[in-house]
Amino acid sequence: xxxxxxxxxxxxxxxxxxxxxxxxxxxxxxxxxxxxxxxxxxxxxxxxxxxxxxxxxxxxxxxxxxxxxxxxxxxxxxxxxxxxxxxxxxxxxxxxxxxxxxxxxxxxxxxxxxxxxxxxxxxxxxxxxxxxxxxxxxxxxxxxxxxxxxxxxxxxxxxxxxxxxxxxxxxxxxxxxxxxxxxxxxxxxxxxxxxxxxxxxxxxxxxxxxxxxxxxxxxxxxxxxxxxxxxxxxxxxxxxxxxxxxxxxxxxxxxxxxxxxxxxxxxxxxxxxxxxxxxxxxxxxxxxxxxxxxxxxxxxxxxxxxxxxxxxxxxxxxxxxxxxxxxxxxxxxxxxxxxxxxxxxxxxxxxxxxxxxxxxxxxxxxxxxxxxxxxxxxxxxxxxxxxxxxxxxxxxxx
Numbered sequence: 250x251x252x253x254x255x256x257x258x259x260x261x262x263x264x265x266x267x268x269x270x271x272x273x274x275x276x277x278x279x280x281x282x283x284x285x286x287x288x289x290x291x292x293x294x295x296x297x298x299x300x301x302x303x304x305x306x307x308x309x310x311x312x313x314x315x316x317x318x319x320x321x322x323x324x325x326x327x328x329x330x331x332x333x334x335x336x337x338x339x340x341x342x343x344x345x346x347x348x349x350x351x352x353x354x355x356x357x358x359x360x361x362x363x364x365x366x367x368x369x370x371x372x373x374x375x376x377x378x379x380x381x382x383x384x385x386x387x388x389x390x391x392x393x394x395x396x397x398x399x400x401x402x403x404x405x406x407x408x409x410x411x412x413x414x415x416x417x418x419x420x421x422x423x424x425x426x427x428x429x430x431x432x433x434x435x436x437x438x439x440x441x442x443x444x445x446x447x448x449x450x451x452x453x454x455x456x457x458x459x460x461x462x463x464x465x466x467x468x469x470x471x472x473x474x475x476x477x478x479x480x481x482x483x484x485x486x487x488x489x490x491x492x493x494x495x496x497x498x499x500x501x502x503x504x505x506x507x508x509x510x511x512x513x514x515x516x517x518x519x520x521x522x523x524x525x526x527x528x529x530x531x532x533x534x535x536x537x538x539x540x541x542x543x544x545x546x547x548x549x550x551x552x553x554x555x556x557x558x559x560x561x562x563x564x565x566x567x568x569x570x571x572x573x574x575x576x577x578x579x580x581x582x583x584x585x586x587x588x589x590x591x592x593x594x595x596x597x598x599x600x601x602x603x604x605x606x607x608x609x610x611x612x613x614x615x616x617x618x619x620x621x622x623x624x625x626x627x628x629x630x631x632x633x634x635x636x637x638x639x640x641x642x643x644x645x646x647x
Contacts, residue, residue: 349376393424393432401438404613406583408440409433414620459540460560469499469644472627473530475561476504477537478520478544479574480512481581483601485591492601493520496577497528498537499644500630501615502623503577503605504528508597514543518552525556532557539563539571580609 348371352362359365366373393416400412407415409430416422416429433439469475475498483490491512495505505524509516521536536558538544544562553560563571585604591597614620619640621629629635635642 345371345375352376390432390435393428394436394438396420396422397429397433397438401440403608404584405588406440406580410616411614411620414614418614418620459545460562462537462563463535463559463561464537464646467535467646469646470642471630472497472499472502473528473534474499475535475537475646476524476530477571477574478517479539479571479578480517480541480543481578482512483586483591483597485593485597487593490591490594490597491516492581493517493543494574494577494605495520495524496573497623498573498646500623500627501573501577501618502627503610506602506605508594508601510594512543514546514549517543518549521549521552530556530558533559535559535561537561537563537571577609580613581605584608584613 348366348369351369352359352365352371356362356365359368362376363373366376396416397412400407400415404411404415409426412433413424413426413429416424464475467475476495477498478493478495480491480493483492488510491509493507493509493516494503496502497504504527505520505522507516507519507523509519524530534557536553538561540562543549550560581601581604585600585608589596589600591600609623611622611624613622615622615626618626619638621638621640626635626640629638629640630642633642
């Protein structure tokens with residue numbers, strides 16, 4: 250060609266200049282190269298002029314390579330400032346104590362405890378938590394043990410759940426339920442369990458007839474809707490004393506009771522009269538009992554009819570229909586009768602009324618009532634505050 254050699258030479262010079270400028274602009278834009286002083290290569294065409302105009306600006310610096318030639322991760326658009334950047338989470342700090350010490354040592358560099366904790370993967374609450382020493386823990390356990398023993402002296406059949414609720418509600422002590430259980434296990438503070446022999450108190454072989462069961466599917470929403478009753482025995486040195494009691498099914502309150510050395514209809518009728526006198530129930534109250542002759546006789550049923558109280562009886566030999574009374578008898582005997590050696594009828598008359606009125610109705614916590622006593626439960630129901638304490642205001646009988 251006419252201009253072959255000269256044309257190739259000119260083309261090579263032009264391409265070299267333009268590629269050099271493009272390469273410089275590309276690396277300056279994406280942080281690939283370190284900044285070159287403006288004085289170096291100031292006369293290199295367009296690339297040199299661009300470097301001169303940007304000489305006074307701050308650029309991103311290429312991360313140094315390690316021994317293996319690998320580059321560190323880019324700064325992702327943030328300016329490199331080695332004096333203010335945060336420390337990366339250290340994988341060597343595995344224990345909480347090591348992380349807490351790291352935060353203490355480097356707190357001035359982070360300016361806040363939250364930032365320092367975040368850098369090592371430690372929550373601020375864990376940083377502030379100070380673990381108790383063995384002496385402090387032993388002292389705390391001794392205090393809880395003393396409280397538990399005081400509760401068990403009055404309620405020896407309380408398990409760890411009732412003791413926990415008692416400590417929080419009655420003593421105002423904030424303690425974990427698992428801690429109470431642990432202390433009771435370590436020091437052998439177990440709830441007492443008693444088992445006695447059974448004396449037959451129900452005679453359903455009579456000709457008075459029976460009433461049908463009105464409880465299945467019934468909805469209870471207030472007191473004095475359903476009363477349940479039964480008879481039990483208390484052993485004394487010369488024989489037995491019989492106790493008839495009546496419970497309000499909605500609140501488990503013992504509303505009436507009577508004691509006698511004879512197991513006849515008069516005993517049950519005295520308990521019913523005591524309950525009617527105390528509560529003055531409205532018409533339509535349901536009276537539920539077993540099929541014993543004491544409740545099926547004419548005199549007892551006549552009293553119910555005169556006070557507009559509906560009769561209800563459980564099936565023969567099916568104790569689950571009156572399970573609420575069975576639970577009451579278990580509590581009475583385990584927490585009072587089995588702990589006392591009654592010699593005479595007078596001993597029974599001194600202890601049983603006190604337990605029913607002062608302990609069971611007013612103090613004892615019931616798991617089925619949300620760990621409230623029957624008296625407290627009725628007070629909450631009267632104020633309409635049951636749901637505020639997580640309790641249902643309507644009870645459906647099975």
